[in-house]
Amino acid sequence: MKLLFFCFSLIPSTLCANNITLFVTGGPNNARLSNKPLVEINDFVTNGYQSAHKNHWGGFWGAGIAHSFAEIVPSTNISLGLAGYSTQLGSVRGKEYPFINDGIYDALDYSFRVKSSQLMLESRLSYVFYNWQPFVLVGIGKAWNRLKNYNEVTADPSSSATALNPGFSSNTHRNFAYELGVGVQHSLFEDKKHNIHYRASVGYRYFHLGKGKLGALPEQTSTDRLQIKNIYTQGIAFSIEASFN
Numbered sequence: 001m002k003l004l005f006f007c008f009s010l011i012p013s014t015l016c017a018n019n020i021t022l023f024v025t026g027g028p029n030n031a032r033l034s035n036k037p038l039v040e041i042n043d044f045v046t047n048g049y050q051s052a053h054k055n056h057w058g059g060f061w062g063a064g065i066a067h068s069f070a071e072i073v074p075s076t077n078i079s080l081g082l083a084g085y086s087t088q089l090g091s092v093r094g095k096e097y098p099f100i101n102d103g104i105y106d107a108l109d110y111s112f113r114v115k116s117s118q119l120m121l122e123s124r125l126s127y128v129f130y131n132w133q134p135f136v137l138v139g140i141g142k143a144w145n146r147l148k149n150y151n152e153v154t155a156d157p158s159s160s161a162t163a164l165n166p167g168f169s170s171n172t173h174r175n176f177a178y179e180l181g182v183g184v185q186h187s188l189f190e191d192k193k194h195n196i197h198y199r200a201s202v203g204y205r206y207f208h209l210g211k212g213k214l215g216a217l218p219e220q221t222s223t224d225r226l227q228i229k230n231i232y233t234q235g236i237a238f239s240i241e242a243s244f245n
Contacts, residue, residue, distance in 0.1 A: 019068040021079065021243045026061035029205075029235030031089040033114060033228055038100070040224040041217065048097035049110065049226055056090025056114075060235060064122070068243070075129040081122050083139070087207070089114040089233060096152055108163055110152040116209050116231070117144045118177055126185065133185045135203070143177035145212030145231055146170065168214035168226055175210025181237065188240075197243040205237045 034054045040046050066081025096108040120141035126133050148170035152163045183203015190197045213227030 019243070019245060021066045021068060021081070021241050022064075023066070023083075023239055023241035024061070024063045025083075025237050025239035026059065027205075027236045027238045029058055029060050029087060029089075029207075029233045031056045031058060031087075031114070031231065031233035033089060033092050033231065035092055035094070036225075036227050036229065039226050040222045041219070042221040045098075046100055048100035049094060050097070051092055051094040053093065056092070058088035058090045058233075060085055060087040060233075060237075062086065062118075064120075066122070066124070075127060077126040077128050079122075079124045079126075081124075083120050083122050085116075085118040085120065085207075087116045087118065087209075087233060089116060089231065092228075095155065107155045108152045109155045110150070110167075112150040112168070112214060112226075113148050114212060114228070114231070115146050115148075116207075116212075117146075118142065118179075118207065118209070120177070120179060122179070131186060135183055135185060135201070137179070137181035137183070137203070137205075139179040139181075141177050143175050143207075143209040143231075144172050145175060145209055145228075146172040147212045147214045147226075147228070150214055150226075164217065166218060168217055171213055171215040171225075173210075173212045175212075177207065177209050179205060179207045181205040183237065185239075185241075195245050197245065199241050199243065201237075201239045201241070203237050203239075204234065206232070206234045208232045 034051050062085035064083030066079040068079045091113050093111040096110045120139040122139035124137045126135040150168040185199050185201035188198040209231040211229045213225040
């Protein structure tokens with residue numbers, strides 16, 4: 001919470017300053033998703049959940065504002081800003097094995113969706129000596145990871161397994177998050193009349209988003225949850241920015 005207050009406190013002073021950059025960004029991302037394999041339902045029942053695929057393709061987009069500090073070091077540009085992102089991390093699918101603590105029973109197919117929203121304080125260091133300008137980026141902030149739309153169906157119509165309806169409820173879990181990035185930017189054109197410089201960039205981005213978990217089953221008495229302990233994603237970020245000097 002202190003981080004969020006600090007981030008928002010930057011906005012008024014940033015809007016009144018020179019060297020302001022507004023940007024939008026987005027692109028494809030590949031997330032690593034693997035849920036916890038065992039969930040205790042009550043004192044007598046434990047279910048198994050085996051993910052079918054661990055890597056998932058999705059997309060992300062974001063926007064932000066930054067203030068640039070030109071040439072603190074010769075031929076470099078350092079910026080500090082605030083950015084918000086929305087990331088679709090994909091669907092987790094797999095096999096559910098009810099009562100796995102009591103033997104092997106007929107299986108069910110399960111699935112749920114994962115998305116995340118992030119608010120990040122970012123710093124970028126660019127080398128501006130050439131037309132193609134390489135940069136590195138780091139950021140810290142908060143991620144709100146939402147697991148939702150849990151569904152399960154009988155894997156084999158002839159089996160004795162019965163799907164639960166409703167299943168695990170949707171849930172949003174807040175975590176500390178960080179990001180790392182590298183890329184290259186290039187000038188598009190400069191509007192000298194309005195003193196606005198437009199640039200485009202492409203780069204690699206890595207986000208570590210912490211964990212996420214679903215809510216409880218209606219009949220569940222334990223505090224155990226179906227969860228992903230370590231959510232991270234990497235992708236290609238395409239950005240357009242406008243700098244006001």
